[in-house]
Amino acid sequence: MDESLEGVSPRIHALDLTARQFDMLAAAYGTAIDYRDLFSPQRDLPGRLRDWADKSGIRLRKLSTKARERGSRSEKVLFGLDDGYAIETVLIRRRDGMTACVSSQVGCAFACRFCASGQAGLKRNLSAGEIVEQVVRAGPKVNRIVFMGIGEPLNNYANVLDAIRILRDRRGMAFPTSGITVSTIGIPKALRSLREEHLAISLTISLHATTQEVRDRLIPGARKHALREVVAGALSWAQRHNRVVTFVYLVLPGINDTHADLQRLISMFSGRPARINLMRWNPVDSVDLAPTSDDRLGFFRQKLERAGVPVVVRDTQGRDIGAACGQLWLRDLTGIRIG
Ligand code: SF4
Numbered sequence: 001m002d003e004s005l006e007g008v009s010p011r012i013h014a015l016d017l018t019a020r021q022f023d024m025l026a027a028a029y030g031t032a033i034d035y036r037d038l039f040s041p042q043r044d045l046p047g048r049l050r051d052w053a054d055k056s057g058i059r060l061r062k063l064s065t066k067a068r069e070r071g072s073r074s075e076k077v078l079f080g081l082d083d084g085y086a087i088e089t090v091l092i093r094r095r096d097g098m099t100a101c102v103s104s105q106v107g108c109a110f111a112c113r114f115c116a117s118g119q120a121g122l123k124r125n126l127s128a129g130e131i132v133e134q135v136v137r138a139g140p141k142v143n144r145i146v147f148m149g150i151g152e153p154l155n156n157y158a159n160v161l162d163a164i165r166i167l168r169d170r171r172g173m174a175f176p177t178s179g180i181t182v183s184t185i186g187i188p189k190a191l192r193s194l195r196e197e198h199l200a201i202s203l204t205i206s207l208h209a210t211t212q213e214v215r216d217r218l219i220p221g222a223r224k225h226a227l228r229e230v231v232a233g234a235l236s237w238a239q240r241h242n243r244v245v246t247f248v249y250l251v252l253p254g255i256n257d258t259h260a261d262l263q264r265l266i267s268m269f270s271g272r273p274a275r276i277n278l279m280r281w282n283p284v285d286s287v288d289l290a291p292t293s294d295d296r297l298g299f300f301r302q303k304l305e306r307a308g309v310p311v312v313v314r315d316t317q318g319r320d321i322g323a324a325c326g327q328l329w330l331r332d333l334t335g336i337r338i339g
Helices: 020-027 033-039 047-056 128-138 153-168 188-195 212-218 228-239 259-269 295-305
Strands: 065-069 074-080 085-094 099-100 104-109 123-126 141-149 178-185 202-206 245-249 274-279 312-315
Touching: 020 033, 020 047, 033 047, 074 128, 085 104, 085 128, 099 128, 104 153, 123 153, 128 141, 128 153, 141 153, 153 178, 153 188, 178 188, 188 228, 202 228, 228 245, 228 274, 259 274, 259 295, 274 295, 295 312
Parallel strands: 099 141, 141 178, 178 202, 202 245, 245 274, 274 312
Antiparallel strands: 065 074, 074 085, 085 099, 104 123
């Protein structure tokens, strides 16, 4: 992370600033505020904060709320960006708090067959501040963050890692790193870098296939990533950090749900620091796939369990408002979807 003030031009986004950069600005312009004040969840930001921002040429907030849609346990917020695109953030209520499912990119380059977010390709990376702001806007009840919104977080490695560092800084939001999950298709080079980071985050890998051929069909953008390197990189991260890595497996009838797939899953993960989340596909318009049956999911779960592989069947929240995994579209500022 570049901790100098180089590149910190007027109109920089306050939520892009590290505590050190804030101190440097404070030394230059003087301040009556703390670094922590930058992360105020209030809609009407305090006057002294606004005065400081005016004086220093800083933009306190960059996202504009364009729409909100409430479901039974979740809420989808459409945030407008300066360049005419809009991203979605999903808030999920839990018994002991709230999870913010944040976007990391404007669109996505990987074009997974089962996902709406990659249908328009990648437009650009979100800045660290644009990621942090999604959490700030979600309010103080958020105690978990999952990078499962629009975009592939490890394809925007530097900004995602900067956002995590800003979120967890004790002088700022002090968000517990243990409450942050990075969910990725697993880019081998980025997994090697992540292995060396000292961050107690959780890691989830979207696996979805047990052979290279099927994975290439489901995740066309990851064709150059060897499946065995993805698995080995994730397991190596888990061993290095003494943690368990979660592999998500979307069970798709006739595509990846054969007995041979089951056997390969068992041999890949038996005795390894791994757990499997089996998932049902959430329908996406104009995508020709089918959700699996309860019976098939149950069969996979039972066989994996018997083989000693930790496994759960996960159902995602938000299907009632098109906010479940894979259902978020890149949109324009009026909410019209792109792709
Ligand atoms: S599942 Fe993730 S990596 Fe694949 S297209 Fe959707 S956002 Fe991109």
